[in-house]
Amino acid sequence: MNWGYRIMLIIGLFLAMLFYFVYIASQQKNELMDSNYYKEEIEFQQKIDASNRLNQIYNKPLISQEQGNVNIRIPTQLAHHLKDGKIELIHYNDHEADLHLTFEPDSSGAQVFPSLLFKTKGQYKCRIQWRDDSGKYYREEDLQL
Incomplete structure (x- = not known):
């Protein structure tokens, strides 16, 4: 095989690989949280x-x-005076799997969510916020399902 054909073959393979990577990159979802x-x-x-x-x-x-x-549990002294609260479960890769729930703990400060509530398994950022007479409270934690 002539060296000119080898160079053309290498350039052709490089371009095919480049187009393949461009196609793969265009299929990825890149959403803001x-x-x-x-x-x-x-x-x-x-x-x-x-x-x-x-x-x-x-x-x-x-x-x-x-x-x-x-399970989400807050201290009981904060649960007794809770006025309103919300929980946001933000899925890192799929915006459609996000959940926005009302935070209504029982008298011991706990609220339980069944796993069937989560459509997609994976990494979530859980944002919990509530308020009472003394002010607002907020916490962010990661959750792996």
């Missing part, structure tokens, strides 16, 4: 203050997994 990113950024200092308020009272993880269920 928040659709309202700029609004969240403006309110970020309030989240820091709420997180610091919670860390002064309770510095342990709020989320645990037992028997296939996701």
Whole structure:
């Protein structure tokens, strides 16, 4: 085989590989975790203050997994005075698997979510926020299902 054909073959293989990688890259989903990113950024200092308020009272993880269920437990002294709260479970790779739930713990401060609630397994960022008479509380934790 002539060296000119070899060079053409190498260039052709390189171009085929390049087009293959471009095709694979175009099929990937690249979504922002928040659709309202700029609004969240403006309110970020309030989240820091709420997180610091919670860390002064309770510095342990709020989320645990037992028997296939996701358990969220806050201190009982905070659960008795809770006015309203919400939980956002943001899936890292699939925006359609995100969950936005109301946080309504029982008198012991616990709320249980069955695993059937989660459509997609994988890595989630769990954002828990609630307020009571003394102020707002906030915590972010990672959750692997």
